[in-house]
Amino acid sequence: xxxxxxxxxxxxxxxxxxxxxxxxxxxxxxxxxxxxxxxxxxxxxxxxxxxxxxxxxxxxxxxxxxxxxxxxxxxxxxxxxxxxxxxxxxxxxxxxxxxxxxxxxxxxxxxxxxxxxxxxxxxxxxxxxxxxxxxxxxxxxxxxxxxxxxxxxxxxxxxxxxxxxxxxxxxxxxxxxxxxxxxxxxxxxxxxxxxxxxxxxxxxxxxxxxxxxxxxxxxxxxxxxxxxxxxxxxxxxxxxxxxxxxxxxxxxxxxxxxxxxxxxxxxxxxxxxxxxxxxxxxxxxxxxxxxxxxxxxxxxxxxxxxxxxxxxxxxxxxxxxxxxxxxxxxxxxxxxxxxxxxxxxxxxxxxxxxxxxxxxxxxxxxxxxxxxxxxxxxxxxxxxxxxxxxxxxxxxxxxxxxxxxxxxxxxxxxxxxxxxxxxxxxxxxxxxxxxxxxxxxxxxxxxxxxxxxxxxxxxxxxxxxxxxxxxxxxxxxxxxxxxx
Amino acid sequence: xxxxxxxxxxxxxxxxxxxxxxxxxxxxxxxxxxxxxxxxxxxxxxxxxxxxxxxxxxxxxxxxxxxxxxxxxxxxxxxxxxxxxxxxxxxxxxxxxxxxxxxxxxxxxxxxxxxxxxxxxxxxxxxxxxxxxxxxxxxxxxxxxxxxxxxxxxxxxxxxxxxxxxxxxxxxxxxxxxxxxxxxxxxxxxxxxxxxxxxxxxxxxxxxxxxxxxxxxxxxxxxxxxxxxxxxxxxxxxxxxxxxxxxxxxxxxxxxxxxxxxxxxxxxxxxxxxxxxxxxxxxxxxxxxxxxxxxxxxxxxxxxxxxxxxxxxxxxxxxxxxxxxxxxxxxxxxxxxxxxxxxxxxxxxxxxxxxxxxxxxxxxxxxxxxxxxxxxxxxxxxxxxxxxxxxxxxxxxxxxxxxxxxxxxxxxxxxxxxxxxxxxxxxxxxxxxxxxxxxxxxxxxxxxxxxxxxxxxxxxxxxxxxxxxxxxxxxxxxxxxxx
Numbered sequence: 001x002x003x004x005x006x007x008x009x010x011x012x013x014x015x016x017x018x019x020x021x022x023x024x025x026x027x028x029x030x031x032x033x034x035x036x037x038x039x040x041x042x043x044x045x046x047x048x049x050x051x052x053x054x055x056x057x058x059x060x061x062x063x064x065x066x067x068x069x070x071x072x073x074x075x076x077x078x079x080x081x082x083x084x085x086x087x088x089x090x091x092x093x094x095x096x097x098x099x100x101x102x103x104x105x106x107x108x109x110x111x112x113x114x115x116x117x118x119x120x121x122x123x124x125x126x127x128x129x130x131x132x133x134x135x136x137x138x139x140x141x142x143x144x145x146x147x148x149x150x151x152x153x154x155x156x157x158x159x160x161x162x163x164x165x166x167x168x169x170x171x172x173x174x175x176x177x178x179x180x181x182x183x184x185x186x187x188x189x190x191x192x193x194x195x196x197x198x199x200x201x202x203x204x205x206x207x208x209x210x211x212x213x214x215x216x217x218x219x220x221x222x223x224x225x226x227x228x229x230x231x232x233x234x235x236x237x238x239x240x241x242x243x244x245x246x247x248x249x250x251x252x253x254x255x256x257x258x259x260x261x262x263x264x265x266x267x268x269x270x271x272x273x274x275x276x277x278x279x280x281x282x283x284x285x286x287x288x289x290x291x292x293x294x295x296x297x298x299x300x301x302x303x304x305x306x307x308x309x310x311x312x313x314x315x316x317x318x319x320x321x322x323x324x325x326x327x328x329x330x331x332x333x334x335x336x337x338x339x340x341x342x343x344x345x346x347x348x349x350x351x352x353x354x355x356x357x358x359x360x361x362x363x364x365x366x367x368x369x370x371x372x373x374x375x376x377x378x379x380x381x382x383x384x385x386x387x388x389x390x391x392x393x394x395x396x397x398x399x400x401x402x403x404x405x406x407x408x409x410x411x412x413x414x415x416x417x418x419x420x421x422x423x424x425x426x427x428x429x430x431x432x433x434x435x436x437x438x439x440x441x442x443x444x445x446x447x448x449x450x451x452x453x454x455x456x457x458x459x460x461x462x463x464x465x466x467x468x469x470x471x472x473x474x475x476x477x478x479x480x481x482x483x484x
Numbered sequence: 485x486x487x488x489x490x491x492x493x494x495x496x497x498x499x500x501x502x503x504x505x506x507x508x509x510x511x512x513x514x515x516x517x518x519x520x521x522x523x524x525x526x527x528x529x530x531x532x533x534x535x536x537x538x539x540x541x542x543x544x545x546x547x548x549x550x551x552x553x554x555x556x557x558x559x560x561x562x563x564x565x566x567x568x569x570x571x572x573x574x575x576x577x578x579x580x581x582x583x584x585x586x587x588x589x590x591x592x593x594x595x596x597x598x599x600x601x602x603x604x605x606x607x608x609x610x611x612x613x614x615x616x617x618x619x620x621x622x623x624x625x626x627x628x629x630x631x632x633x634x635x636x637x638x639x640x641x642x643x644x645x646x647x648x649x650x651x652x653x654x655x656x657x658x659x660x661x662x663x664x665x666x667x668x669x670x671x672x673x674x675x676x677x678x679x680x681x682x683x684x685x686x687x688x689x690x691x692x693x694x695x696x697x698x699x700x701x702x703x704x705x706x707x708x709x710x711x712x713x714x715x716x717x718x719x720x721x722x723x724x725x726x727x728x729x730x731x732x733x734x735x736x737x738x739x740x741x742x743x744x745x746x747x748x749x750x751x752x753x754x755x756x757x758x759x760x761x762x763x764x765x766x767x768x769x770x771x772x773x774x775x776x777x778x779x780x781x782x783x784x785x786x787x788x789x790x791x792x793x794x795x796x797x798x799x800x801x802x803x804x805x806x807x808x809x810x811x812x813x814x815x816x817x818x819x820x821x822x823x824x825x826x827x828x829x830x831x832x833x834x835x836x837x838x839x840x841x842x843x844x845x846x847x848x849x850x851x852x853x854x855x856x857x858x859x860x861x862x863x864x865x866x867x868x869x870x871x872x873x874x875x876x877x878x879x880x881x882x883x884x885x886x887x888x889x890x891x892x893x894x895x896x897x898x899x900x901x902x903x904x905x906x907x908x909x910x911x912x913x914x915x916x917x918x919x920x921x922x923x924x925x926x927x928x929x930x931x932x933x934x935x936x937x938x939x940x941x942x943x944x945x946x947x948x949x950x951x952x953x954x955x956x957x958x959x960x961x962x963x964x965x966x967x
Contacts, residue, residue: 080530093529100523102530199530205760234532235762313760316562319573320527324626336624340566363564363755372757 001026002162003479006219009165010067013060020060020070024053024114027072031116031163034484038139040148040158042077043085044117052114059112068111068226074167076155077118078125079210080199081105088201089121089133089151092327092347102199103231104168104210111226116164120154123349124318125175125203127151128421131412132351140182141480142446146405149179155213156183160480166214166223170200172207173306174400174425177437180213181400181449184439184478186466187213188220191457192432193238195224196231202317204310205236207429216476217438217466221245224459240457248460249467254288256465259393263299264424270403272443277399280440280450283472284397284465292393296385301378302426307419308362308375309430314352315359321347354415383431386453395465396453398424400437404446424451434459438466439475447478486687487722489715490695491650492642493707494679495657496635497667498611499542505610505634506533506576513673517616521628525613527571532761535560539634540765542666543583543608544775546636549660549782550603552587554772558608560762564755568626569613577637579756582607583765584636589660590784591652592806596798601653602641611635630674636666642681642692647711651704654678655806659783663808671702678707682714684722693718694728698735698742710735714742786811794824803832809846813853820857823864830860834874838881851880858888866951872897901951903958909947910958913939914966924963936960 001023004012009023028046035041049072056070080086080098082105087093101109108115122132130138130153138153140146141161148157152169156179159167169176171189180187188211195210202208212223225246230239258281265274285291323329323343330346333339348356362371389396401421411418428435433453440450450469454462470476504511507524524531547554559581562574584606590598613631615624638657644650658676661667668675683695696718698710713735718728733742758764781789783805790801790811804814810831818827835856839846859876862868868876876891885891892898900906914921920938927935936959943955 080528086529088529096529098530099528100530198532201529202532202761233534235534236532236760312757315755316564316574316757319564319566320529320571322566322568322573324568325526325571326528336568360755363757365753365755368755368757 002030002165004165005216006071006073006165006214006222007216010071010222013070014065014067020053020056020072020114021050023070024049024072024116027116027164034161035158035163037144038141038157038161038163039136040120040138040154040161040163041074041117042087042089042120042133042135042154045084045115048084049114049116052112056112056114066111067222068108068113070112070114072114072116072164073108073223074116074155074158074164075105075108075118076121076152076167076169078121078170078201079105079168080201081115081118084118086118086201087134088125089123089135090347090349090352091134092321092344094134094328096326098199100199103196103233104200104227106199107226107229113226119152119158119167122151122153122175123352124201124314125151125170125172125208126314126351126355128174128178128418129406129408129412130154130157130179131408132349134349137408140405140446141483142184142405145407146446147182147408149182149401149405151175151179152187152213153179156180156185156187159183159185159213159215161483162479166212166219168210168223168227169213170208170210171425171429171435172203172209172310173429174422176211176213177400177425177435177449177451178421180437181439181447181451182405184447184475184480185213185215186217186220186436186438186470186476187211188224188436188459188462189428189434190224190228190459191238191434192429193236194434194457194459195227196229196234196237198231198233202313204313205317206313207306207310209429217463217470218246218249220466221249221463224463228459243460245460245463248464251464251468252288253284253465253468256284256289256395257393258284258289258291259294259389259396260291261294261296261299261389261396261398263296264398269399273399273403273448276441276443276448277397277450280469280473281397283469287468287472294389294393294396296382296389296427298378298381298385299427302382302430303419303423305375305378305382305430306422306426307358308371309379311355311359312362312372313359315356315363318348318352318356323347351415379430382427386427386431386433390455395458395461398451398453400424400449400451404443404448428453432456434462436462436466438469439478440469440473441475442478445481447475485723487684487719488687488689489645490642490683490685490692491644491647491711492681493640493644493650493653494681495638495654496611496677496679497638497657497661498675499539499634499636499666500668501536501538501542501634503536504632505536505539505608507632509632511633513675515629517625517627518629521613521631525571525628525631527573533576533759535762535765536634539608540583540767541775542634542664543606543636544767544772545664545666545779546606546638546661547584547587548772548776548779549664550584550587550589552603552606553585554767555581555583555585556767557581558583558765560608560759560765561756562759565752567612568624569615569628569631571613571628571631575610575612576759576762577609578607581764589653589656591649591656592802593649593652596802599649601643601649604639604641606636606638609635609637642683647708647715650680650711651707654707655704656783659806663780663782665780671704674702677702680707680711680714682711682718683728684715684718694730696728696730696742697732699732699745701735706735706737709737709740710742713740717742780808790824794818794828796824796828800828800832804828807846813846813849816853817857817860820854821860821864823860826860826864827857830856830873834877838877850883851877855880855886855888862888862892866899866901866953868892868897868899869952872899896949899949899951900947901954903954906943906950906954906958909943909950910939910955910962913942913946914962917942921963921966925966936963
């Protein structure tokens, strides 16, 4: 049952093959039996899930079901869920029970989906390896000595381990695409403003975007149908009709132009990775697409611009974690300043503190123009690169990451090498474009992801491209070796 | 050395929106602690601000009222600092691109003198909550009801030169925001608060001296007092050859002194940057025109109209137009009375005195404008005397009745103005007082005006309710006939 996709489970439920309670219980059992190995969940909401499943079965019996009624899924622990701990992977919020639902969680509740629990992540979504969680590192189901990527490592690992068929995630600099690539699953980061950020704990407000991680493009489309849409509770959400993302999955690749940025395929790219990605792109040629080399001249500025903007925004976003109204508070504070200092020093991990300090520095008087303002100007240049490129091509393709999943500890001691993990994914966040990761090969028995970058609001095309690739190849059906 | 005083004011005015600037909570004053704080006001993880467009409309209205440039694009910034009553760890404000740019107002300096003061800018921002230090066993409580109440911070150019000008400016701003209906102007509840920037420089010097900022002064009188003691303090230091430290100070009204508020050597670095959760606010000419169409007649315009249409003196027109409620009351009463001057004298005289004595505002007055109008109509028609008018006014105030004509009858205040009746009374008085008549006739012409007094008194004694003016005329005529 757990090898079925979301779409298949949805069909089976509608056909009465099994009940929501049965499939929900099946996944809960799997989580209970297997997640000790992966640590992909922070919180499992068994009771709530079974209540939701029973209600879904009753709804179906009454003839009021839709395609989502009773379908199990889960949320990254960055989305607030009413009455359930929402920790963001941090000691700071270990005891924070959200008193409200994020719009994304509410949307899934509204369609009758069943939430199994909350998945593990890098603390406050800062990281590319899911090693920085207060709840311990997440293991990659393909090889437990390797990281699952981050920050949505729990979501990607849990989908890869068949602990849930689809899980929400967020992407600020690659946090959906890179873990999806490392775990051999499919993920899409939509256009900035497509999915409401209300109730999604902010890391870097102008870059954060929610999206799904699932096993297939079709499942990702099904989830995005629920997640996307204008929300008046999020001022940066965009008022624009949401298409049915499943409607165009079968469109032909004939006549499509694929842009290959020369900066992404430079001599620095590992030749094995380059070959794997090129092999994948050949599939598109076979399907009738044409390739075109393009240039994104400001690519080398992405990492520095990102590591000014994201820490700057996070330095303010995380200020509310002050030990006064919620979250971790130190013992016996001497005065208010002591309360702030110790609560935050104890509540935040090293990487979070590093980024808060980076951002505070970049925003401080006398440095603002040289850092934050300059980075915003660079951001405009990066955006312009893409706008120009999309005059000539329909979709851009590249690797998701420089290498497959690395080993634990390999990069966590060296922040800069960790930051370079995101070198191919950051640009889409800076430009606000949609990006996707599709399983596209293996290197040393570890999955490799192909990145698809689309024009603004062109999620349908990305999902169409990914689905066609998954029709022609079987990388997305591969199961981690030894998985029970 | 001769010093020049330089004063600039920053006035915070709470906008009278129903809900907060970035959340749906009520802005009502005086509710139980934290009952008007929702998940946004508490700054819970994941919540996002949504701008209340009513606050925008009010800010634009203010901008138009002070003839200012309107920011067609304005941007919200985060001002970062930790304080327990600032739940997000930053305040949302507008730094570089405010909604209202350079404008000006004319302040009233008495005796018809006005002075134009430029207003640098006015920007939108959110108010903070309140820390409560009493009643928590040495700990502090936090009340977030006020947190997120919309404010406009109105910044003047450093053009004010005296404490009197400063309070006149503050008064005028209060009058404007109340006229516009965008702020209740209540100083004691903190709806308007004033920070005073004060510095001194040698007369004739262009460069500004080092300033201090006196925070949160909450009355017109205290603005004057705080500035005066601060000027003295600075002058003492400068005369002794010392220098002023740029700092924030507090005014202690009980001790009549300002004192340093800052506990730290290092100035706060607020690390301002544009709030990425909010889009820039873009408005167009059409929007501005629509707001302009809702502007009421402003004090300036009303004053000019009172002078031109009703022939009031500049001073009277200024006083009567200072508050919209007072002006409206005056106009209704004057219209009914059919005489704007009588009404002006009344509203500024007896009515204002009664308000002061009873410590109530014009909005709570027990005598309606219609009632006063009816009273003054009788004065105008010589049907009652001015003293009679006061009696009726007081009777209504004390709840002894509400119908003016009925009260005049009941109190027997109707004046006799019929000349033939008065002639009879006067003839009787003259007949009864031959000695007085003789004395009068022996008085030289130029002193006779004074000598006529006793006859009037006697006439009024003889017949209650005679109109003294008519008595005077008849007397003069009769006495002249005797000479």
